Structure formats: structure tokens, C-alpha cells
Amino acid sequence: MTMFYLIRGWLSRINSALAYLGAALLLLMCLAVVSEIISRTVFSVSGLWVIETSEYALLYITFLACPYLLEHKRHVMIDVLVNGLPPLASRWVALIVAIGAGALCVLVAYAGALTSIDQYQMGFRESTTLAPLSFWLTAIMPISLGLMALQFGLQVVHNLQEMVD
Amino acid sequence: MEWYWLFSLAIGSLVALMLLGMPVVFAFMLVNVIGAYTLMGGLAGIEQLVINTVESISSFTLVPIALFMIMGEAMFHSRIAFDLMDALDKWMGKIRGRLAFMAVGGGVLFSTLTGNSMGSTALLGSTLVPEMEARGYKAPMSIGPILGSAGLAIMIPPSSLAVILGVVAEISIGRLLMGIIVPGLLMALLYAVYIYLRCLLDPDVAPTFDVPEVPLVEKLDATVRHILPLSLVVFSVVGFIFLGIATPSEAAASGAIATLLLVWLKRRMTWKVLKDTLFDSANIAAMVLVIVAGAVTFTQLLAYTGATEGMVEFIIGLQASSGALVLLMIVSVIILGMFMGPLPIMLVTLPIYVPVVISFGYDPIWFAVMYLIAIETGATSPPLGGALFVMKAVAPIGTTMSDIYKAATPFILCDLLAIGLVFSFPIIVLGPVEYMW
Numbered sequence: 001m002t003m004f005y006l007i008r009g010w011l012s013r014i015n016s017a018l019a020y021l022g023a024a025l026l027l028l029m030c031l032a033v034v035s036e037i038i039s040r041t042v043f044s045v046s047g048l049w050v051i052e053t054s055e056y057a058l059l060y061i062t063f064l065a066c067p068y069l070l071e072h073k074r075h076v077m078i079d080v081l082v083n084g085l086p087p088l089a090s091r092w093v094a095l096i097v098a099i100g101a102g103a104l105c106v107l108v109a110y111a112g113a114l115t116s117i118d119q120y121q122m123g124f125r126e127s128t129t130l131a132p133l134s135f136w137l138t139a140i141m142p143i144s145l146g147l148m149a150l151q152f153g154l155q156v157v158h159n160l161q162e163m164v165d
Numbered sequence: 166m167e168w169y170w171l172f173s174l175a176i177g178s179l180v181a182l183m184l185l186g187m188p189v190v191f192a193f194m195l196v197n198v199i200g201a202y203t204l205m206g207g208l209a210g211i212e213q214l215v216i217n218t219v220e221s222i223s224s225f226t227l228v229p230i231a232l233f234m235i236m237g238e239a240m241f242h243s244r245i246a247f248d249l250m251d252a253l254d255k256w257m258g259k260i261r262g263r264l265a266f267m268a269v270g271g272g273v274l275f276s277t278l279t280g281n282s283m284g285s286t287a288l289l290g291s292t293l294v295p296e297m298e299a300r301g302y303k304a305p306m307s308i309g310p311i312l313g314s315a316g317l318a319i320m321i322p323p324s325s326l327a328v329i330l331g332v333v334a335e336i337s338i339g340r341l342l343m344g345i346i347v348p349g350l351l352m353a354l355l356y357a358v359y360i361y362l363r364c365l366l367d368p369d370v371a372p373t374f375d376v377p378e379v380p381l382v383e384k385l386d387a388t389v390r391h392i393l394p395l396s397l398v399v400f401s402v403v404g405f406i407f408l409g410i411a412t413p414s415e416a417a418a419s420g421a422i423a424t425l426l427l428v429w430l431k432r433r434m435t436w437k438v439l440k441d442t443l444f445d446s447a448n449i450a451a452m453v454l455v456i457v458a459g460a461v462t463f464t465q466l467l468a469y470t471g472a473t474e475g476m477v478e479f480i481i482g483l484q485a486s487s488g489a490l491v492l493l494m495i496v497s498v499i500i501l502g503m504f505m506g507p508l509p510i511m512l513v514t515l516p517i518y519v520p521v522v523i524s525f526g527y528d529p530i531w532f533a534v535m536y537l538i539a540i541e542t543g544a545t546s547p548p549l550g551g552a553l554f555v556m557k558a559v560a561p562i563g564t565t566m567s568d569i570y571k572a573a574t575p576f577i578l579c580d581l582l583a584i585g586l587v588f589s590f591p592i593i594v595l596g597p598v599e600y601m602w
Contacts, residue, residue: 019447023444026446026450029232031422037415058231061451065447069451074452075191077183077188078184094186097185100187100195101188105191111211114208118212
């Protein structure tokens with residue numbers, strides 16, 4: 001189990017670091033939008049980059065925080081039925097859900113990685129004012145889902161361990 | 166395949182996955198992936214799904230969800246919210262039901278700062294319940310007013326749920342934020358009237374107690390220090406939208422910065438307060454946004470299969486008046502709220518309900534306001550309304566769920582009355598909206 005705790009520790013550190021990065025982006029986005037209001041109202045100058053970069057920041061904030069949320073079981077869920085089940089049945093359901101959701105994350109991360117690689121190789125750009133390379137936006141999704149797949153993997157091992165004990 | 170089979174399959178599997186305890190975001194994702202794989206050409210469909218998801222989150226209209234969170238979190242972590250209660254306390258004289266009225270006043274004040282009713286419930290509960298218990302207040306006048314008033318957080322801007330509703334239903338967020346103000350205040354008034362009448366008819370539920378006389382200077386001082394500065398925050402959101410200085414997304418940023426500025430001016434801005442505020446805000450926002458992205462994609466999938474159109478045509482074709490159908494939709498939201506959280510309900514029902522309402526020729530803002538009140542009502546309704554369990558966590562030891570259910574009931578009736586008033590008099594919603602810049 002040493003390897004399990006080692007991986008869990010490292011994954012937890014990565015998740016936290018990404019979540020803090022998301023929090024920093026949130027502050028930067030907030031400051032950028034306020035600077036746009038001031039600039040437009042006071043100096044009649046509008047920065048076209050603000051809306052677009054805020055949109056990208058929102059995307060990054062979301063996917064940067066997702067693995068941390070999963071680790072700390074903070075994703076919204078309806079646990080009414082599961083809580084009403086006997087302990088063993090509840091563990092089985094949790095195990096099946098973790099396996100299913102983990103497999104789903106692997107699949108979507110794979111599709112996201114393929115999309116990002118395609119976009120990188122073809123040099124696709126967004127059809128917007130700043131026209132960034134599309135893979136910069138898409139790539140955060142497979143990274144986040146990959147981390148969540150690992151997280152679900154750890155949950156499966158943990159659940160199995162609990163059931164064996 | 167006929168639309169109703171596709172519709173039942175999509176909604177049925179979504180609800181089943183959620184009930185199995187799969188996090189809502191993954192339930193949406195699984196249904197979306199299966200739909201995209203089968204209907205949109207295998208792996209290429211899933212790749213398209215990835216692109217759609219990225220596009221649906223990178224939207225400027227979703228920015229307020231993240232930024233409104235900063236306001237509430239900053240108020241909580243800096244303890245400014247608790248100062249508000251102290252200031253309010255000074256103004257309340259020796260009246261029967263004093264603490265219950267404080268719950269309503271606090272609920273209104275908190276709702277101008279936070280868009281999250283669960284946070285308000287926890288905050289009002291933890292600050293007021295211990296004193297209510299010590300003063301001999303019974304559950305109907307302690308738990309009830311807190312449950313009702315905390316829900317005002319979604320009815321007075323900034324309201325995160327109103328923004329989500331605007332995004333999912335594709336209606337103007339600025340108009341919606343303006344439209345909820347008067348109904349929100351109307352609900353507070355109904356709660357206050359109920360508290361007054363209940364204390365009059367049944368004085369034992371809220372015994373009077375001696376309150377030290379507070380000099381006027383001290384009251385004014387507390388107001389100037391703790392309540393008046395909040396007008397800066399309120400103006401930087403509602404005022405900016407109303408005057409056309411900023412869009413709702415931009416106003417959310419000005420509100421967030423105004424709140425952080427207020428915390429700094431009050432000398433409460435520490436590294437820990439800033440760090441905790443931003444970290445919690447980003448996490449809560451991510452939690453909501455990732456579900457919204459899943460739901461938007463799910464909506465696109467339903468529309469792609471023709472299920473949405475089929476359902477809308479089916480409802481329109483029913484032999485019932487349009488008003489009755491609108492009320493039926495509102496009732497269904499309340500019933501769902503007894504078992505599910507606000508977010509999943511909104512994301513499943515709005516894509517169907519709003520096109521129907523528009524096809525009837527009603528203003529979607531009017532419907533959206535009743536919908537939000539219904540969401541609030543559902544959250545405080547037995548047996549499983551989410552707010553009831555937050556209340557249980559902060560209620561005095563020994564309080565049973567049955568006590569909480571009974572205490573919540575009169576306030577649920579006030580909510581239903583508010584829905585009835587808005588339904589009968591749409592001007593309550595549409596009046597202020599017409600005066601927007």
C-alpha cells in the first residue's frame with residue numbers, strides 16, 4: 001500500500017496546486033474586468049481582449065479546480081438513495097459508480113487529447129479577435145479529466161480495500 | 166426512434182445515474198457521451214462533445230457565477246456578515262418576535278451580498294439560533310424565519326441561481342436580476358407579516374425579553390460603520406446594471422472588487438482572508454460551471470434529437486389553459502425540490518419549460534421569477550429540501566426533523582402566496598424591468 005499512499009500524496013499536491021492556480025486566475029479575471037469598466041467609463045477606451053481572456057480564464061478556473069473538488073468529494077451529488085442502502089450495498093454502488101465514472105473520464109480524456117493533438121498539428125486558431133491556438137483551450141480538459149480518472153482509480157482501490165477489511 | 170422514447174431514455178438514465186450517487190457532472194457527461202457516440206458518429210462525436218464543452222464554459226455570461234461567489238465568501242471570511250447582525254441588533258427595540266424579525270432583516274441584508282441561500286442559512290442559523298434558544302423561542306419562530314429568510318439570497322441580486330437560469334434559459338440576465346428584486350422584498354414582507362401575526366396570536370412562541378437601551382448615537386454609529394458601506398457594494402452591482410454602466414458580468418466584477426475593497430477599508434484584509442475567499446470562490450464556481458457545461462451540452466443533444474421540440478409541441482397541444490400549464494410547471498419544480506438540489510432541477514427542466522412559456526406568449530422573465538421562488542420553496546420543503554438539512558446542522562441539539570418541517574410550513578405557504586401574487590400581477594416583476602436604462 002506504500003505505493004498507493006505515495007501516488008495519493010502526489011496527486012493531492014498536484015490537485016491543490018492547480019486549484020490555487022485557478023483561484024489566482026479568478027482574481028486576475030476580476031481585476032481585468034473592472035479595469036475594462038473604468039477604462040471605458042472614464043477614458044472611453046475599450047480593451048477588446050478583456051472579454052475574451054476572461055472567457056478563457058473561466059474555462060481554466062473550472063477545469064483546474066475539478067480534480068481538487070473530486071478528491072475532497074465536493075462535486076454536487078444526490079445521496080438520498082445511496083445513504084438509505086445497507087452499508088455493504090452502499091459500498092458496492094460507490095465502487096460501481098467510481099469504476100464507471102473513472103472509465104468515462106479516461107474515454108473523454110482520450111478524445112480530448114486526440115482533439116488537442118489534431119488542433120496542434122493543424123495549427124487551428126479560434127475565430128476571435130485574439131485568435132489563440134485552439135489546442136491551448138482544449139488541452140486543459142483532457143489534463144483535468146486525466147487527473148480525475150486517476151482520482152477515481154484511487155477511489156476504486158480504497159473502496160476495494162475497505163470491502164476486503 | 167420516436168421523440169418520446171429518446172426523451173424518456175435521456176431523462177430517465179440521467180435521473181437514475183444521479184440517484185445512484187454519481188456526481189451530477191459525471192451523470193450529465195455519461196449521458197452526453199453515449200448520445201454523442203451513438204448519434205454523432207462514434208469517437209468523432211465524443212471529440213465534438215469536447216469542443217462543445219470547452220465552448221459552453223468559455224462564455225462571458227457565465228462570469229458572474231464565479232465573481233458573485235467572491236462577494237459572499239469575502240463577507241463570510243472577513244466576518245463582516247457578523248457585524249451586520251450586530252448593527253441590526255442595535256436597531257431592534259423591545260418588540261415581541263425581535264429575533265425572528267432580525268432573521269428576516271439579516272436575510273435581506275445577507276442576500277444583497279451573497280447569492281447562495283445555503284450559506285445564508287448557515288450564517289443566520291449560527292448567529293441567531295443560540296440566542297433564540299437561550300431566550301426561549303420555539304421552533305416556529307426560530308428555525309422557521311431563518312429557513313424562509315435565508316432563501317431570499319436567490320431572490321435578491323446578486324443571485325447565482327438567477328444567472329444560471331438566465332444562461333440555461335437564454336434570457337437576459339440583467340433583466341432577470343432587476344425582475345427578482347421586488348418579489349424578493351415582497352417575500353420578506355410576507356414573512357414579517359406572518360411573524361407579527363403569529364406572535365400576536367401565540368405569544369409563547371417568542372417570549373419578550375429585556376434589551377438594554379441603545380443610545381441613538383450608538384445606533385447611528387453602527388449603521389454608518391456596518392450597514393451604510395454595503396450600499397457601495399449593492400450600488401456597484403445593481404446600480405451599475407440599472408444605469409447601464411456595466412453588463413451583469415462586468416457588474417459582478419465591480420461588486421467583487423467593491424467587497425474586497427470594503428474588507429480592506431475595514432482592516433480585515435489579511436493574506437488568509439484573501440486566500441480563503443479566492444480559493445473557496447474558485448472551487449464553488451468550478452463545481453457549478455462544470456455542471457452547467459454538461460447541462461448545456463445535454464440541452465443541445467435533446468434539441469438535436471428533436472426531443473425538445475416534440476415535448477414542447479406535446480405540452481402546447483394539451484387541452485388545458487396556458488396559465489394552468491404554467492402553474493403546473495411551477496408546482497412540478499416545487500415537488501422536484503423536495504427531493505433534489507436546485508441545480509439539477511434547473512438544468513433538467515428549464516430547456517423544456519422555457520420554450521413552452523415563450524410559445525404561449527408570456528414574458529420569460531415573469532416565468533423565471535416564479536420559477537426561482539419555486540426553487541426556493543422546494544429547497545425548504547419536506548421531506549428532503551436541501552435547506553432543511555443545513556438547518557438541522559445548526560439547530561439546537563434535540564431538534565428533530567419533524568420540528569424543522571413544522572417550522573418551515575408557514576414560510577412555504579408565504580412563498581406560495583408570493584408565487585400567486587406574481588402570477589396574478591406580472592407588473593410586480595415587469596414594472597422595474599421596464600425602467601432599466
